Amino acid sequence: VLIDVKLLTLGKVLKTHWYYLYQADPFLRYREGALIARDRVGVQDFVLLDSHTSEAAFLNNLRKRYQENLIYTYIGTLLVSVNPYKELDIYTVTQMQLYRGVNFFELPPHLYAIADNAYRVMCSEYNNHFILISGESGAGKTEASKKILQYYAVTCPTTEQLQVVRDRLLLSNPVLEAFGNAKTLRNDNSSRFGKYMDIQFDFKGAPVGGHILSYLIEKSRVVHQNHGERNFHIFYQLLEGGEKDLLCWLGLERNPQKYAYLVQGRCAKVFSINDKNDWKIVRKAFSIIDFTEKDLEHLFGIVASVLHLGNIQFEEDSNGHAIIRNGTQIKWISKVLSPLNVDLAFYARDAVAKAIYGRTFTWLVNKINGSLANKVGSLSGDSTRKTVIGLLDIYGFEVLDTNSFEQFCINYCNEKLQQLLIEMTLKAEQEEYEMEGIEWEPIPYFNNKIICDLVEQKHKGIISILDEECLRPGEATDLSFLEKLEEKVGDHAHFVTRKLADQKTRKSIDWVDFRLLHYAGEVTYCAVGFLEKNNDLLYRNLKEVLCNSKNGIVRDCFLLSELDSRRRPETVATQFKNSLMSLIEILMSKEPSYIRCIKPNENKEPGKFDDCLIRHQVKYLGLMEHLRVRRAGFAYRRKYEHFLRRYKSLCPATWPHWHGPAAEGVERLIKHIGYKPEEYKLGRTKIFIRFPKTLFATEDAFEIRKHLLGMIPLEACWRGVLARKEAKKRTWAVQIIRKFIQGFINRKKPLCPENVEFVRLVQYKYLMKLRDHIPRNVLDKSWLQPPSILEEISEMLQKMCIRNLVRKYCRGVTPERKVQLQQKAVTSAIFRGKKEGYQQSINLPFADTRLSEEVLILAPYSQYATPVVKYDRNGFKARERLLVLTQSSAYVVEMAKIKQKIDYATLKGNSANPSGAASDAWSVQGGDVILQCEHIFEMVTKLCMLANKQNLVKVVKGR
Numbered sequence: 001v002l003i004d005v006k007l008l009t010l011g012k013v014l015k016t017h018w019y020y021l022y023q024a025d026p027f028l029r030y031r032e033g034a035l036i037a038r039d040r041v042g043v044q045d046f047v048l049l050d051s052h053t054s055e056a057a058f059l060n061n062l063r064k065r066y067q068e069n070l071i072y073t074y075i076g077t078l079l080v081s082v083n084p085y086k087e088l089d090i091y092t093v094t095q096m097q098l099y100r101g102v103n104f105f106e107l108p109p110h111l112y113a114i115a116d117n118a119y120r121v122m123c124s125e126y127n128n129h130f131i132l133i134s135g136e137s138g139a140g141k142t143e144a145s146k147k148i149l150q151y152y153a154v155t156c157p158t159t160e161q162l163q164v165v166r167d168r169l170l171l172s173n174p175v176l177e178a179f180g181n182a183k184t185l186r187n188d189n190s191s192r193f194g195k196y197m198d199i200q201f202d203f204k205g206a207p208v209g210g211h212i213l214s215y216l217i218e219k220s221r222v223v224h225q226n227h228g229e230r231n232f233h234i235f236y237q238l239l240e241g242g243e244k245d246l247l248c249w250l251g252l253e254r255n256p257q258k259y260a261y262l263v264q265g266r267c268a269k270v271f272s273i274n275d276k277n278d279w280k281i282v283r284k285a286f287s288i289i290d291f292t293e294k295d296l297e298h299l300f301g302i303v304a305s306v307l308h309l310g311n312i313q314f315e316e317d318s319n320g321h322a323i324i325r326n327g328t329q330i331k332w333i334s335k336v337l338s339p340l341n342v343d344l345a346f347y348a349r350d351a352v353a354k355a356i357y358g359r360t361f362t363w364l365v366n367k368i369n370g371s372l373a374n375k376v377g378s379l380s381g382d383s384t385r386k387t388v389i390g391l392l393d394i395y396g397f398e399v400l401d402t403n404s405f406e407q408f409c410i411n412y413c414n415e416k417l418q419q420l421l422i423e424m425t426l427k428a429e430q431e432e433y434e435m436e437g438i439e440w441e442p443i444p445y446f447n448n449k450i451i452c453d454l455v456e457q458k459h460k461g462i463i464s465i466l467d468e469e470c471l472r473p474g475e476a477t478d479l480s481f482l483e484k485l486e487e488k489v490g491d492h493a494h495f496v497t498r499k500l501a502d503q504k505t506r507k508s509i510d511w512v513d514f515r516l517l518h519y520a521g522e523v524t525y526c527a528v529g530f531l532e533k534n535n536d537l538l539y540r541n542l543k544e545v546l547c548n549s550k551n552g553i554v555r556d557c558f559l560l561s562e563l564d565s566r567r568r569p570e571t572v573a574t575q576f577k578n579s580l581m582s583l584i585e586i587l588m589s590k591e592p593s594y595i596r597c598i599k600p601n602e603n604k605e606p607g608k609f610d611d612c613l614i615r616h617q618v619k620y621l622g623l624m625e626h627l628r629v630r631r632a633g634f635a636y637r638r639k640y641e642h643f644l645r646r647y648k649s650l651c652p653a654t655w656p657h658w659h660g661p662a663a664e665g666v667e668r669l670i671k672h673i674g675y676k677p678e679e680y681k682l683g684r685t686k687i688f689i690r691f692p693k694t695l696f697a698t699e700d701a702f703e704i705r706k707h708l709l710g711m712i713p714l715e716a717c718w719r720g721v722l723a724r725k726e727a728k729k730r731t732w733a734v735q736i737i738r739k740f741i742q743g744f745i746n747r748k749k750p751l752c753p754e755n756v757e758f759v760r761l762v763q764y765k766y767l768m769k770l771r772d773h774i775p776r777n778v779l780d781k782s783w784l785q786p787p788s789i790l791e792e793i794s795e796m797l798q799k800m801c802i803r804n805l806v807r808k809y810c811r812g813v814t815p816e817r818k819v820q821l822q823q824k825a826v827t828s829a830i831f832r833g834k835k836e837g838y839q840q841s842i843n844l845p846f847a848d849t850r851l852s853e854e855v856l857i858l859a860p861y862s863q864y865a866t867p868v869v870k871y872d873r874n875g876f877k878a879r880e881r882l883l884v885l886t887q888s889s890a891y892v893v894e895m896a897k898i899k900q901k902i903d904y905a906t907l908k909g910n911s912a913n914p915s916g917a918a919s920d921a922w923s924v925q926g927g928d929v930i931l932q933c934e935h936i937f938e939m940v941t942k943l944c945m946l947a948n949k950q951n952l953v954k955v956v957k958g959r
């Protein structure tokens with residue numbers, strides 16, 4: 001009942017949505033029956049219609065949609081998502097099923113459509129993909145990536161064994177968020193590290209493992225937070241949710257106000273965050289992702305020690321040396337031993353806290369990777385190819401009141417991703433037209449490569465200059481770094497300092513600042529702390545202490561070999577730059593999908609569409625340029641060979657084979673179909689189709705043709721590799737049922753007009769699920785429980801399924817086995833539950849005879865013969881005899897001499913002993929015959945079948 005109620009509500013919700021989409025959406029063509037259209041691979045691209053010629057029109061459309069809770073929009077294949085700040089997808093699982101296997105022009109725009117499309121292309125083309133989710137801080141990237149992960153977890157095929165992998169993939173998120181996310185002014189759950197996650201799939205499309213790469217965690221947050229911001233969530237979660245014993249063991253109090261590292265932002269408690277609850281989730285996640293109690297003990301030990309470290313305070317003694325303020329002994333020890341002044345002591349304390357936390361985070365990612373590793377394949381020696389879908393969720397572009405080294409790295413990273421997007425979309429698309437010789441009016445766009453170069457160029461870029469200052473001998477300071485910048489990149493159009501600025505802007509820049517004109521806007525960075533953060537040094541003696549820690553994780557993170565190394569470690573910025581370079585390489589080798597997240601307002605408010613803020617994002621994300629390229633360009637392009645292979649059946653000249661060049665084949669084909677000149681262009685290697693409707697029409701024609709020709713099964717069989725044929729035979733019954741279900745899915749049979757969508761949805765959901773849960777053999781008695789309105793259909797399907805399985809089973813039975821089964825059926829009717837030893841006899845096959853061939857020659861008409869022991873009427877004298885059964889009579893034979901003939905017609909009864917004793921009494925006209933036989937079940941069965949008298953057999957207590 002509950003399910004029905006939910007679905008009913010869902011029916012209404014979706015109906016409203018679809019109504020709006022049909023009525024109001026000028027972007028896409030939706031198909032009636034979108035719910036059921038499937039199997040239309042090959043179409044990945046479509047286009048905007050003509051209404052959006054201006055930025056204002058585009059914004060208007062976004063606003064209108066947003067007000068109607070439609071937060072997703074496509075520009076070509078790029079998904080634009082405006083953060084709703086409220087949960088819209090209440091019926092997520094049903095929605096997921098809705099998008100499964102449906103091409104994305106068939107349903108309203110959605111994250112799931114992007115996820116599903118990447119997945120389907122991966123499965124059909126065996127290539128790797130990535131989904132790049134970008135947008136500024138708080139725009140909704142992390143939420144989007146979680147939804148995509150969930151989509152794969154719910155919709156991909158899985159086995160019991162693989163469910164563990166699925167759970168781990170999902171649960172790695174709360175753990176990483178606890179240690180790597182924090183409340184900032186822009187986002188209550190802001191990622192303070194970059195994350196790239198590969199989900200690995202096997203050849204059947206089941207997720208079998210994963211791998212996470214993490215990028216530069218914002219360590220400085222451990223020791224310092226701006227007003228209105230918090231430290232990483234885990235600190236508060238541990239204090240709020242940690243069990244009493246645990247806190248006691250760690251020496252912690254359940255009050256964040258007691259810890260210096262947690263109170264600087266003055267917002268330890270936040271209304272929107274439930275630390276206690278989150279702690280429970282994280283604890284549970286730890287148990288699923290393979291963390292032992294020892295691991296956790298060490299991990300929480302580290303979290304606690306960072307908090308304790310933060311509470312160590314220093315003061316100056318009379319010599320200007322730092323001494324520890326509280327704790328008498330340690331105070332004196334520090335007084336005598338410590339060479340540091342107060343500033344340096346604080347620096348050292350914070351450096352230790354940051355280093356421990358930062359390295360522990362890397363340890364955590366590695367540990368999670370261990371648990372996500374594809375063990376299924378490697379254990380079973382499965383070397384089949386895996387494909388991956390990568391999900392990139394990285395800290396968004398960020399402008400704070402004071403921007404430091406961390407913001408510089410984060411914003412540089414966003415520049416790189418923007419550059420990748422431009423390279424792979426705007427630039428690539430326009431270059432493709434040029435390469436293919438298609439006439440094309442170039443559409444200008446801002447290429448941010450110039451900013452990337454400003455930051456990363458060797459010897460000349462800001463990172464190189466910073467490194468130089470960090471590494472050079474002599475006194476180098478943040479100010480000397482700033483001077484070097486002015487000297488070396490002062491004339492760059494995207495770089496300004498107070499000295500270089502014009503009169504007007506000068507006031508807004510401090511003497512210690514430099515300003516970069518990023519693609520997403522201007523950011524003024526305060527150079528103070530750049531050198532220190534870039535060097536990220538930890539005193540050698542502190543490292544030595546940590547190398548000898550009794551905490552296993554700390555020991556793993558600080559290796560003694562590091563102390564021996566004479567090489568200076570790479571600076572933080574260079575490490576980051578290099579890791580970004582390899583990330584870009586990873587991404588470039590994969591097929592891209594893009595999601596652009598937009599932040600609707602600065603107040604994290606639902607339903608508030610701030611025109612100014614959104615216009616700014618639309619501008620810097622280059623959405624208008626995307627739109628223009630899409631509109632002026634072609635919706636679809638495909639290599640001649642691929643296009644011909646798919647559609648060749650639509651033209652007699654190309655079907656079944658085209659022997660000439662593919663380009664000519666395509667030309668013949670489209671002439672035959674009747675493409676108009678304005679609808680397409682022929683390039684050097686590809687056909688370009690301008691309008692989606694042209695392609696839709698071709699697809700529709702192909703669908704019809706496919707069914708007319710019965711092409712798919714025919715081709716499959718005909719080309720058929722024998723092994724595949726064999727496998728097909730085995731799953732024959734399942735396929736029949738699947739086809740039947742597919743038929744059901746494809747047929748539209750609404751019960752009444754108002755409930756069309758609802759009924760379709762219920763049908764769809766149930767049938768889709770059923771399709772994957774059909775019993776595979778006659779022994780499998782399970783059947784998916786149907787919702788009440790589908791009981792009838794379900795019953796029909798079940799009957800049909802059983803019939804098919806039985807038929808399939810029967811067809812697979814050999815004639816010999818059939819005889820055996822018939823005989824066993826008779827045995828069962830006579831003896832089942834009545835005579836001891838019956839159960840054991842079931843699996844012993846009956847023999848045709850129990851005599852050797854030589855002996856059988858003596859009885860040429862024998863149907864069955866076996867040695868027996870014959871007793872006289874009193875049951876005393878036992879004589880060894882042969883029993884020979886022919887078509888009409890039974891003979892008791894001694895040495896080729898017939899001693900007794902029993903006509904089946906005279907056989908009146910046959911009584912067998914219920915105990916295991918193998919004796920048998922036959923009552924015949926003129927008196928009983930008592931025989932003992934080793935193979936009594938077999939013998940009696942043969943006798944009954946030959947005499948056709950099985951009803952006469954009684955199992956009675958022997959005399």
Ligand SMILES: Nc1ncnc2c1ncn2[C@@H]1O[C@H](COP(=O)(O)OP(=O)(O)OP(=O)(O)O)[C@@H](O)[C@H]1O
Nearest residue numbers: 085086137138139140141142143187190191395396
């Ligand atoms: N699809 C959504 N439905 C409902 N709320 C959402 C959705 N996407 C985002 N939000 C809201 O916006 C907040 C910020 O989103 P999210 O953490 O994904 O931003 P982000 O782009 O990853 O930011 P950052 O770069 O700071 O990590 C979420 O905590 C949530 O409240």
